């Protein structure tokens with residue numbers, strides 16, 4: 626049995642509201658040309674960054690606007706999020722975003738080794754109930770997949786508002802020698818860096834008074 630046979634679904638729903646005619650057009654006409662193809666990665670960019678589970682796309686779009694010389698690959702199975710990003714990409718004519726509407730692990734398995742310079746996983750679904758914890762995306766399997774595709778020196782940023790998830794993540798990182806946690810003091814993970822914009826789930830955690838953890842790891 627392969628490791629994939631054990632892989633559980635790490636996300637909730639894939640669809641929300643029925644798309645409007647304009648939104649369906651984005652999915653049918655624009656998504657195919659903007660879909661990331663690992664066989665023909667974007668050329669002519671300084672670096673390639675990967676965002677897993679971009680949700681409403683706030684962070685992905687911010688990074689794409691700030692860094693036009695960086696190619697950004699965004700993965701998200703939730704159709705409404707993909708539509709939000711497609712709307713912004715087509716209206717603003719952003720050139721540097723490619724998308725994968727589905728499970729990021731499918732695409733990470735197909736990416737060339739040491740070809741990713743930065744990865745973001747922001748507020749992954751917390752799966753708080755004990756019986757659902759095995760659905761959590763950030764685990765030893767994902768870290769091994771990312772260690773293969775991230776180049777030495779590449780940064781992996783992970784945000785969460787779940788203390789329990791933060792703990793299980795750090796346990797997984799402690800067992801993965803190819804990543805090193807960069808924090809030297811609590812400020813390094815308590816304070817969101819300036820080039821890490823707030824996402825919808827981050828803002829929700831702030832409103833609801835939950836602590837946030839902003840982790841940065843380096844691929845060794």
Ligand SMILES: C[S@@+](CC[C@H](N)C(=O)[O-])C[C@H]1O[C@@H](n2cnc3c(N)ncnc32)[C@H](O)[C@@H]1O
Nearest residue numbers: 635636678679680728729747748750824825826
């Ligand atoms: C709690 S939301 C956070 C969204 C956004 N990053 C934010 O901070 O607002 C988690 C997102 O991760 C997505 N997700 C979960 N598992 C995923 C996977 N295997 N691949 C890609 N995205 C995934 C979900 O669909 C959901 O949109």
